Amino acid sequence: AQSVTQLDSQVPVFEEAPVELRCNYSSSVSVYLFWYVQYPNQGLQLLLKYLSGSTLVESINGFEAEFNKSQTSFHLRKPSVHISDTAEYFCAVSERSGGSYIPTFGRGTSLIVHP
Amino acid sequence: ETGVTQTPRHLVMGMTNKKSLKCEQHLGHNAMYWYKQSAKKPLELMFVYSLEERVENNSVPSRFSPECPNSSHLFLHLHTLQPEDSALYLCASSQAPSAGGGDEQFFGPGTRLTVL
Numbered sequence: 001a002q003s004v005t006q007l008d009s010q011v012p013v014f015e016e017a018p019v020e021l022r023c024n025y026s027s028s029v030s031v032y033l034f035w036y037v038q039y040p041n042q043g044l045q046l047l048l049k050y051l052s053g054s055t056l057v058e059s060i061n062g063f064e065a066e067f068n069k070s071q072t073s074f075h076l077r078k079p080s081v082h083i084s085d086t087a088e089y090f091c092a093v094s095e096r097s098g099g100s101y102i103p104t105f106g107r108g109t110s111l112i113v114h115p
Numbered sequence: 116e117t118g119v120t121q122t123p124r125h126l127v128m129g130m131t132n133k134k135s136l137k138c139e140q141h142l143g144h145n146a147m148y149w150y151k152q153s154a155k156k157p158l159e160l161m162f163v164y165s166l167e168e169r170v171e172n173n174s175v176p177s178r179f180s181p182e183c184p185n186s187s188h189l190f191l192h193l194h195t196l197q198p199e200d201s202a203l204y205l206c207a208s209s210q211a212p213s214a215g216g217g218d219e220q221f222f223g224p225g226t227r228l229t230v231l
Contacts, residue, residue, distance in 0.1 A: 043222030105158035
C-alpha cells in the first residue's frame with residue numbers, strides 16, 4: 001500500500017522568504033502526484049498536480065513542485081511567500097488499486113507566514 | 116449552489132443519537148468520497164462510490180453507514196458514535212476514480228462533528 005510522508009508538521013517563515021514543503025511517497029510504480037491547500041474552515045482545493053511530461057509543475061499563485069522519481073519525492077516550493085499563503089498543505093499520491101485509482105494523503109504541513 | 120456542499124457545517128451529538136451528514140455535488144461528477152480529518156493525522160479515506168456503487172471501504176466501523184442514492188448525493192448515517200469519532204468529515208467528488216488516476220478531487224467545506 002502507498003504511504004505519503006510529509007516530514008514537517010509545521011513550517012514557520014517570514015513574509016517574502018522562500019519556502020519548501022517536503023513530500024515523499026513509498027512507491028515508484030506509476031503514480032500521480034498532487035498538492036492540495038486547505039484554508040481555515042474550508043475544504044481542500046487543488047494547488048497543482050503531476051501526471052506526466054515535464055517534472056516541474058507550477059500553480060497560478062507562484063508555487064511549483066518537482067517530481068523526482070529516483071528520490072520518490074514531490075516537494076513544494078515558493079520563492080517568496082505572502083501572509084495569505086498561511087494554510088495547511090497536503091501532498092497526495094494516486095495509484096492503481098484494483099480497477100480504480102484511489103488517492104493517499106499525507107498528514108499535512110501547516111505553513112505559517114509571519115509579517 | 117456550485118461545487119460541493121455539505122450540511123450541517125457543525126454537529127454535536129450524544130453517543131446514543133442517530134444523525135446523518137449530507138453531501139451534494141453540482142459538478143456532474145461520477146465519484147464521491149467520505150474522508151475523516153483528525154488533527155495531526157493523515158486524511159482517512161472512509162468510503163468511495165463510483166456511479167452510485169461502493170468501490171472502496173477502508174474497514175470503517177459499522178456505526179458509520181454510507182448511502183449514495185444518485186451520483187449527486189451522498190449521505191453518512193451515524194449511530195452510537197464514540198468520542199474518538201469527533202473530527203471534521205469531508206466529502207469530495209471527482210470525475211471518476213478509474214478515469215486514469217489524474218482527476219483532481221473537489222472537496223466540500225466539511226462537517227465538524229463533536230461526540231459527547
